[in-house]
Amino acid sequence: MKKTILLFSAIFLLWSCNNETNNTTIPQNSASIYKKESVLGISKHFSGILTEKYSNGQLKKVTCYKDGTKNGLEKVYYENGKIKLEGNYKNNIEDGSFKTYYQNGNLNIDTEFKNGLPNNLFSKYHLNGKLALKGIYKEGKLHGEWKTYYFNGEIESEKKYDNGVNIGEWKTYYENGSLKWKGIYKSGELIAEQFMILL
Template identity: 25%
Template sequence: MKAFFILFLLLPVVAFSQINQTDSNGLRQGRWQKMQPNGKPMYDGYFKDGKPVGEWKRFHENGRIKANISYKTGSDSAFTVLFDETGKKMAEGVFLGEQKAGLWKYFSENKVIAEETFEKGIKNGKSRKFYSTGELWEETDWKEGKQEGSYQVFFKNGKPFFQCKMSNNQRNGLCLSYFENGRVELEAAYKNGLRHGEWKYFDNQGNHRYSLFYNEGEILNPNVRDSIANQQILDMEKGKDSVIDPEKYLSDPTEYMEKAKIRR
């Protein structure tokens, strides 16, 4: 009976001694745990021949789960779910080694708010942002970490709000912004990120209002621009114009949508 009691007391010691073990070659084997200075866990998982395998957990300083990691057998691929300090899911996707790979999804209140595609830790492919109700808000093409191809912003009803072609992170060619009824509000020409060529402005019935002309960023008819600006000031003073000038926020269409209270 006494021997059994002593064995019972030794069990926790034996169990603990089987954690955080290395083999004769110095490779980590079996279950490993590490604690934070505050006594809460930092991580808990398994190694085989020095490589993490199976299910892993990492923790925030407050002890809540920071990441659930599932390693694929025989691979450096690990499906990972990330959480904030309150326990809410923030993101999920695959790490290949220490780099993001493939599709990553980002969450707010358990709803997908954004998606990004990675190759060797660099954005490559399409990224998307969504309205809180799930509709597509913004879509961007990436190549080797740079905006390359199409960039689009959408109204909640699915119609385009802004469309542009990107090359090496710069606008090139014709960019279009739209009224919510689907008619073009502005045709804006770019060359290597600079305003270049004719910029056509329309009203919401499709009628051409005026044009501005640019040469590599320099305006060629400033008298027209100044006249329009003065008229806008007069209209605002008379309370006729409560709509934000689209050109003012053309550098950031999503900011324009926020300012104009279009995005909800």
């Protein structure tokens, strides 16, 4: 039996990433998508491929430079030798495909950057390889429909944005697939919502 309760409130989501948890909240900015590695002091005249290693001799990072700035592909590795991150840079700014991986080798995040801002399709996966969330960025802002998924593959939420502003109908679901909550946004303001409580 379901009981519908009408309430009014606001919802704010926080993002935590780059760990081995199954977080499905939506990253709100580029800085929260991946953890930037420390940068060595590089001569402005250096052009070529720079490699860094862990204390045990294992390869840590391979970076392409041109005139002292990152240009091209960078790869970062875990100490166990598996790939941690691979992304493209243009004049020290993220530009192009970016992917991060879990220590078990499974894909964590798959997205694109343009001029340092996330742009186009964004996908994040659970540690088990199943899709955790999927949506679109438009010049660094959440845009269009975003969906998140539970570890078991069931849909967790459906949200809509217009250039970073909450719009339209939002829904969240219980892990068994039943509707949990439904809200209506207009120009970023939550104007109505329903909670579906399973008794």
